[in-house]
Amino acid sequence: MHRTKKKKKMKRQDALLKVYFHDPYRFADFINVILFNGQEILEPTMLEDYDSDTSTYVETHQIGVIGINRNRDIIKKVNIDGKMGLIAIENQSHVDRRMLYRIREYDSYTCLNQYYYQQSQSKSRKKLLHIMTLVLYFGSKPWKGARTFNELALQPPSSLESFMNYPMVPIVCVTDLDYHMFHHYDNLNLIRGLQIIYRFNGNIEMLKGMIVSKIVASLLALFSDDEELFEMIQIQSQEEINMCESIRKFKEDNIRQGKIEGRMEGRIEGHIEGRIEGQVELLIEILQYKLKYLSQETIFKLQNSSEQQLKELSKHIFEIQDEKEVTQILVS
Structure with a gap:
């Protein structure tokens, strides 16, 4: 690390x-x-x-x-x-x-x-x-x-x-x-969860079936070196976390992200010499998924960008964290 x-x-x-x-x-x-x-x-x-x-x-x-x-x-x-x-x-x-x-x-x-x-x-x-x-x-x-x-x-x-x-x-x-000796539900789940994680080399999927408090779920995610799962737990509103449901949702998000990334990689290569309109549509789709929102101003800039600018954006698209970075790449 x-x-x-x-x-x-x-x-x-x-x-x-x-x-x-x-x-x-x-x-x-x-x-x-x-x-x-x-x-x-x-x-x-x-x-x-x-x-x-x-x-x-x-x-x-x-x-x-x-x-x-x-x-x-x-x-x-x-x-x-x-x-x-x-x-x-x-x-x-x-x-x-x-x-x-x-x-x-x-x-x-x-x-x-x-x-x-x-x-x-x-x-x-x-x-x-x-x-x-x-x-x-x-x-x-x-x-x-x-x-x-x-x-x-x-x-x-x-x-x-x-x-x-x-x-x-x-x-x-x-x-x-011995986690059985604890009377407090959080302590019992924290120690039991850590023992399971370390026994199975950090495989957090072995926690399926456990329902724990939000703070315990957060600690288990951190101690299993899964920062993405930790971040996902933080945005959940409920104070009790079903680890099975959280892990399932986390995997689905990763699969969906992988599919979009795969589509982009394949289609960008196939269209790099083709129509700019196709590239723009694909880039907008990716950015809307990653950033959750894309302003009309940024969409307009993308639609009026040159092929070279779109190529440069394609190289960095998976590193982009906010809309400002899109503009910075297009004007650089």
């Missing part, structure tokens, strides 16, 4: 997963499966949003104040029986061996920001909130690096082991989870 296209895909995945886990019901259900084997210990009402901006500063004698810009994916404040803490989720779609070190960094900056906030409050000095971070790995390749910080560290002296501070920072491969 081209680097720019891959970067765009990762940004879409990250943005959509942040929206997905902002919902307290999905968040709580995931935590319950990972930490409590599906028991509903953490309830959505126990969660509240917490600032995901972990940007902070440090003071040094040599340089002075150094600003540090960091942002978490999602972080929630938890209140269970009056006792509070912080739980953060970091979403990861590719293997990054630095991830555990990054998590230690994020957690340290979160604690530092709590300290700075307390220093700014003259009336009360509250204690810091404990924090834990889970990394959810959504990639198709196995995670080859360490999954906890203990795996990166040497074994400490046995007499000091209980005093050493190695917090649990698990990296969880979501495809290893």
Whole structure:
């Protein structure tokens, strides 16, 4: 995959997963499966949003104040029986061996920001909130690096082991989870769908028969590298997506597009030396299908173009995205 296209895909995945886990019901259900084997210990009402901006500063004698810009994916404040803490989720779609070190960094900056906030409050000095971070790995390749910080560290002296501070920072491969343990319908479908996609090498047709929410359908399309299906899902108005129907419609659109492209390629070659009127009709037909609309002004320009201009347009017709590009090619 081209680097720019891959970067765009990762940004879409990250943005959509942040929206997905902002919902307290999905968040709580995931935590319950990972930490409590599906028991509903953490309830959505126990969660509240917490600032995901972990940007902070440090003071040094040599340089002075150094600003540090960091942002978490999602972080929630938890209140269970009056006792509070912080739980953060970091979403990861590719293997990054630095991830555990990054998590230690994020957690340290979160604690530092709590300290700075307390220093700014003259009336009360509250204690810091404990924090834990889970990394959810959504990639198709196995995670080859360490999954906890203990795996990166040497074994400490046995007499000091209980005093050493190695917090649990698990990296969880979501495809290893048992989707039957989820109570939230979206989480169940997301994990089940990902497992099916990766088992069949990204073949999204294996999802036929699943009816899922729009956000789950969008994520499954992105993780199967099918950006065209993703775009088609975005324009659908309903909030529940029948994957079978969506895939069928997507295939029909592709077949129809292929037929029109095939007609154009064959007929353009056959008529390139023939009548200009035939070429114009064919080009108008193609452009109306691709752009959904073609103004009378553009149609008039096409009808009054030279054979050379039409030849140039034919070379680029499948790359055209809007009506302005048609005019630009004709006048170039």
